[in-house]
Amino acid sequence: MKEGTGSAGTEEAVAAAPAAQGRHRVPAQPAASDADRRRDTGRDRLAGPEDDGSARGEHTHGEPALARPRHAVQRSSVRGQVLAALRTALVSGDLRPGEVYSAPVLAERFGVSATPVREAMQQLTQEGAVEVVPNRGFRVVERGAREIAELAEVRALIEVPVMLRLARTVPAERWAGLRPLAEATVRAASSGCRATYADADRAFHSAVLALAGNEQLVGIAEELHRRAQWPPLGGAPGGGSRAALIADAHEHTALLDALIAGDLDVVRALVGEHFNGAE
Structure with missing residues (x-):
């Protein structure tokens, strides 16, 4: 896609072409989170004068192919949708560790100008x-595996004490209200799609922590969780297989059962086990 200034009808238009066939594909992007939408308000704009050249990629020869997504990015909240799609591609491994990707090539796949892609990057x-x-x-x-382990440790330091406190104070009926989210993680894991499971997994953990009534806690924990889900070079250690995802998801339902029953000993054991092998 040619860069520079242009009208909204050319620079930010939705690409209507069908999905391209290829080995590597950026998945159709999920809806942007509330935080992303708030951050994007009033920021999406038409491509304007170029940024400093060191912050963007213009040479596209030799980089790995990336097929067009099934659904082109919509006009509203362009940057947020591109950011969500790129995050999904990171989790799924469509954006591979060590590879270089240029904004113009990614923009062409999404059917937008390079500007929101650069902003998302x-x-x-x-x-x-x-x-x-x-x-x-x-x-x-x-x-490397060490960074993944460090992120899991930090998540445990933040989330485990909160979960144990909530286990002693939140009534059973409120825990029962989270049953659909726990079951959604099992369905997502059964699909074998790592990106789908990552979204369901974060949704469940965020809903549990939201019971503490601390928005800052939820935001920090969600960001750490998201970073922990990006696979390292060579794939996620022990966490990329369908069987591993299903096992992780069933820990959610077992934990919820223990919380509803008020069995603090089981809750303590399950929480510790879950974070030792955290996704």
Whole structure:
């Protein structure tokens, strides 16, 4: 896609072409989160004068192919939708650790200008998912098992005490209200799609923590959870298989059963086990 200034009808228009066939595909993006929508309000804009060249990639030769998504990005909240799609691609492995991707090529796949893609990539740079490669684009960060383990440890330090406190104070009927979310994680795991499971997994954990009534806690925990779901180089250790996802999902339903029953000993054991092998 040619970059530069242009009308809304050309720069931000929805691409109507059917899905392309290819080995690597950026999945159709899920709806942007409330936080992303708030962040995007008033920020989406037409492509304007170019940024500093070191923050964008223009040379596209030699980079891996990335097929067009099934559904092109819609006009509203473009940056948020692109960001959600890129996060999904990180979780699924469609954006591969160590590979460099340029904003113009990704923009062409989404049917938008390069501007919202660059903005979304800059957000992912702040989150530590990608790094800028001057005059080329953005490289997906290669992460090792140690970083994954460290993220799991930090999540446990934040979430476990809160869950144990909630187990002693939240009535059974409120825990029962989370049953649909727990069951949704099992269905998502059964699909074998890592990205689908990642969304359902975060939704369940966020709903549990929301019972504490602390929005800052939920936001920090969700960001850590999201980062923990990005696979390291070579794939997620023990967590990428369908069987591993199903086992992790069933820990959610078992935990919820114990919370409803008020069995604190079982809750304590299940919470510790869940975070030792945290997704």
